[in-house]
Amino acid sequence: MSNKKLIVIFAVIFVTFAATAIILSGIQPEENIAVISVDAKQIKEVDLSFDQTFDINTEFGTNTVTVSGGEIYVSEADCPDRLCIRHGKLNNKYDSIVCLPNKLVIEYKNGSGVDAVAGR
């Protein structure tokens, strides 16, 4: 295989995935409700119309979640990498705030169509 061919193949893959990422990031959720799960189990549903701050305390660690102006984000966490805080607000239907060390996932309700059909 020539270098040229390989570069074209990788460029096509790159553009396809990057374009998909950009398109997905523009899709907003139908309901303004977030779901918080820890260790793959849903533990809380949060209505984003009310401003609030609360702690998610589990055996894996503690994350402080803040809801403000219809948006949700992790404001404080005891995990070592603090990527959940740096992620910032949940900003589209397919977005999820993930804290790997604390096994925490925050996402919009019905974030993926598959789950809505399968039910919970």
Next chain:
Amino acid sequence: MKTRKLTNTAVLAAFSLAIFVLESHIPPLVPLYGVKLGLANVVTLYAKATLGTRCALAVLVIKIFLGNFFAGSAVSLIYSLFGGTLCFVVEMLMFRIVEKRQIWAVSVTGAIFHNIGQIIAATILMGTEKILWYLTILVPVGILTGTFTGICAMYTLKATEKIHDRR
């Protein structure tokens, strides 16, 4: 000859481990999981090109287990194992497809599949298939970082060509 191979493998494993541990101490540049250069893969590729598949596998396994022992956790070990295994299998296949000079392409494919492997691990560990959307970001990122480490591996091989010729 055998002793030489063993020594070389050991030295490369130490290199790989040192790079892995060093890299884990660099704070992430972007707030995304799994986004890092993966410089240790340069050593794995180098090992495969100069010593063969079995030695490369040894380097990789030592790096994954000791690396996560020194600078990781039980959870990060699982991610490394998924990513590393898939990456290695695909890279060995790619080595057969492309020419020796095109090692950069091996690295790019490896990086993509490393990220796919980690997403599979995340899907299993987190119990949600929604993380699959994350691939749309991680695949392009893998192509970029894979190109970089691939070029590193290419030039390392070029620079050390004479050493191997002498043997």
